[in-house]
Amino acid sequence: MSSLEDKILGLKKENYCSSSSNSDNEDDYTEDGAPISEPQELSSSLPEPRKWEGISSNTGPKGVIKDWQRFKQLEVEQKKEQYAERIQLMKKLSLTCSSKLDDEKDKKEEDELSELMSDKFLEQYRKKRMNEMLSCSNQLPKFGILIDLKDGSDFIEAIDNENKAVSVIIHIYEINVPECNKLNKILLKLSKKYCEVKFCKIISSDAGMSKHFKVGGVPAILVYKAGLVIGNFVHVTDELGDEFYESDVENFLIEHGMIQDKSCFPKILSQSQDKDEDSDTS
Numbered sequence: 001m002s003s004l005e006d007k008i009l010g011l012k013k014e015n016y017c018s019s020s021s022n023s024d025n026e027d028d029y030t031e032d033g034a035p036i037s038e039p040q041e042l043s044s045s046l047p048e049p050r051k052w053e054g055i056s057s058n059t060g061p062k063g064v065i066k067d068w069q070r071f072k073q074l075e076v077e078q079k080k081e082q083y084a085e086r087i088q089l090m091k092k093l094s095l096t097c098s099s100k101l102d103d104e105k106d107k108k109e110e111d112e113l114s115e116l117m118s119d120k121f122l123e124q125y126r127k128k129r130m131n132e133m134l135s136c137s138n139q140l141p142k143f144g145i146l147i148d149l150k151d152g153s154d155f156i157e158a159i160d161n162e163n164k165a166v167s168v169i170i171h172i173y174e175i176n177v178p179e180c181n182k183l184n185k186i187l188l189k190l191s192k193k194y195c196e197v198k199f200c201k202i203i204s205s206d207a208g209m210s211k212h213f214k215v216g217g218v219p220a221i222l223v224y225k226a227g228l229v230i231g232n233f234v235h236v237t238d239e240l241g242d243e244f245y246e247s248d249v250e251n252f253l254i255e256h257g258m259i260q261d262k263s264c265f266p267k268i269l270s271q272s273q274d275k276d277e278d279s280d281t282s
Contacts, residue, residue, distance in 0.1 A: 149202035
């Protein structure tokens with residue numbers, strides 16, 4: 001049954017055929033009236049890529065050269081591998097052994113080494129070296145006096161023309177300074193005790209020193225060795241004090257390494273001398 005609205009509008013639903021359905025059906029046929037079949041998917045029949053079988057596809061000159069280079073490279077690598085395998089096999093099959101003579105030789109060398117490292121041998125070696133050092137020091141020139149330098153040229157010659165192994169101690173002083181006169185007397189005594197050391201003295205004005213140095217610099221001690229200054233003590237009384245004695249000056253020079261301590265005699269040499277004296281008395 002149709003509704004009231006359908007009647008008013010005059011619409012008819014019965015026996016109604018839509019044109020859209022016909023148009024859809026018409027698309028399924030060709031102009032000749034034959035039905036149109038759905039397109040079938042074409043399967044690709046492309047051949048698979050072929051693997052390289054060891055033969056170059058490039059037959060030109062470049063390809064031939066490249067193949068030859070690759071062949072030589074593989075040949076060299078193969079030879080290296082074979083050589084390494086051969087060496088390993090030789091090491092594995094080789095036998096190491098030592099003869100009786102080799103064992104005796106090794107034992108003899110060990111005995112000689114142990115003998116060299118013994119305390120007795122080392123003591124003899126140290127004693128020999130100390131005697132050589134003392135003999136070298138005994139060959140140095142002897143002085144035993146306090147040399148008076150007159151001017152700057154004497155000052156330079158006393159340093160430059162001396163043996164490089166000799167220590168040169170120069171006292172720069174002034175006559176009217178009591179500490180300088182006292183130090184000259186002490187250095188004279190030390191020069192007789194340390195004959196291998198060259199003791200000198202020079203007036204500051206003769207050495208070309210300034211007036212300021214004459215007032216505040218003396219007494220001064222300069223020490224040279226091999227032409228180089230190894231000690232420079234200006235107004236040395238600042239360290240020695242106003243009241244000083246021979247032992248004070250001697251200890252001062254020893255502490256600063258300007259002279260060697262006579263009391264420090266090598267123990268190994270003193271022991272050997274004692275043994276020699278005991279053997280002589282017996």
